[in-house]
Amino acid sequence: MEGVWRRMLLFKINLLFVVLISNNVCGEPYKFSNKHGPITSNYNYSVKYITMKVDHFGFAVDDTFQLRYLISTDNWNSNKGPIFFYAGNEGDITLFCENTGFMWDIAPQFGAMIVFGEHRYYGKSMPYGDQSYKDPKHLDAFTAEQALADYAVLLDYIKSSIPGASNSPVIAFGGSYGGMLAAWFRLKYSHVVDGALAASAPVLQFPGYTGCDVFNQIVTKAFRTGGEACPKSIRRSWDAITNLASSSEGLSFLSNTMRLCKPLKVAGEADDLKGWLNEVYGNLAMANYPYPASFLAPMPGYPVKVKHYRLLHVENWLLATVR
Numbered sequence: 001m002e003g004v005w006r007r008m009l010l011f012k013i014n015l016l017f018v019v020l021i022s023n024n025v026c027g028e029p030y031k032f033s034n035k036h037g038p039i040t041s042n043y044n045y046s047v048k049y050i051t052m053k054v055d056h057f058g059f060a061v062d063d064t065f066q067l068r069y070l071i072s073t074d075n076w077n078s079n080k081g082p083i084f085f086y087a088g089n090e091g092d093i094t095l096f097c098e099n100t101g102f103m104w105d106i107a108p109q110f111g112a113m114i115v116f117g118e119h120r121y122y123g124k125s126m127p128y129g130d131q132s133y134k135d136p137k138h139l140d141a142f143t144a145e146q147a148l149a150d151y152a153v154l155l156d157y158i159k160s161s162i163p164g165a166s167n168s169p170v171i172a173f174g175g176s177y178g179g180m181l182a183a184w185f186r187l188k189y190s191h192v193v194d195g196a197l198a199a200s201a202p203v204l205q206f207p208g209y210t211g212c213d214v215f216n217q218i219v220t221k222a223f224r225t226g227g228e229a230c231p232k233s234i235r236r237s238w239d240a241i242t243n244l245a246s247s248s249e250g251l252s253f254l255s256n257t258m259r260l261c262k263p264l265k266v267a268g269e270a271d272d273l274k275g276w277l278n279e280v281y282g283n284l285a286m287a288n289y290p291y292p293a294s295f296l297a298p299m300p301g302y303p304v305k306v307k308h309y310r311l312l313h314v315e316n317w318l319l320a321t322v323r
Contacts, residue, residue: 043104045072045097045114050157052120054127054141056149061141065127067150070097070116071158077111078164085170085193086116087151087185089178093118093125096178099295103173113168115158117151119181144181151181152189172196176286179203200286215282222285226305234281238274245270 047070054063070093084103088096097116107114118125121142126132133139159165172193174182179201186196204210223230244250245267254273255263264270283296284304291301300306 043072043098044074045070045116049124050154052150052153054146056146056153063127065120065125067120067154068093068118068124069154070094070114070118072107072114073162075107075111076113080164080167080169081111081113082194083155083158083165083168083170084110084112084114085151085155085172086114087148087172087174087178087181088117088119088122089174089176089181090119090122092123094123095295096175099293100173100175112171113158113162113165115155117154119147119178120150144184148181148185148188151185152192155192169194173199174201175199176201219282219285222288223281223304225288225302226307230304237277241270241274242267 047068049066049068051064052067054065055061084107086093086096086100086103093116100116103112103114106112120127121132121139127141128134128138131138155170159168170193172182172185172195174180174196176199179198180203182196183198183201183203186193202210202215205215220231223234241254244254245264251264251267251270254260254270258273260273264273284299284307287293287296287299288302288304289299293299
């Protein structure tokens, strides 16, 4: 019985790693201390809208919608100063604007105008308002090709409507999916875009080019920066969750410990919990910046290491108590 008790305790210790590294699902999130104060920016920009076609390539749909974009001319040299264009990706464009410091940092040096274009079907750029995600018909124009056409139309409008911008070279920027868009933008609209900087852009992340597990390998590598014990603890946590979910007592422990919005009722629901945690780990790895940031959530610099060091302290203490 003592061996069973010890195994159960170790299962719970590994689950504690999950709780500490992912915070609570429904409870008050852990608030990182930041000696520099709140993570805010002083970027100055205007919010504007442009009327855009829902379908740039067909003739059967004449619908239009308002595409949002953000623009700053504070540092722009109207005598052929460049336009730095951020190819918006999957999210509210203000999040990317507030967390893409590189463009803002170098704009004064280059005398650049800054433009952030919002990706259709995100943020305020909904082609059919709250019905945009209703059914396949409304989602038919939700493609990368249509989004790139939006950006080409937007830049053409900016260059034709702002005095001095007609001869401004355009450099596209983007990260992750936005990086893919920036690269494709340069390839597909080379008459519009003079260059592109694609950061962390998985341009070959397609079947037949890249293995399905490559992203998870990169996430594991990121967590290994906190020590080899870090990814090992996560691996053990999967078995811990499975074993705990095999009993009603374990399901109750999982639900209460992680403060789930809805308690787990059957063992199969633990798979949904694992899927959610998998997204947490992926997001932590993607936002593992060396400086405090609030892109996905308020985080300190190197959040993976910070989380892991806190966990190791607790884990070592718990293990010592059962020896």
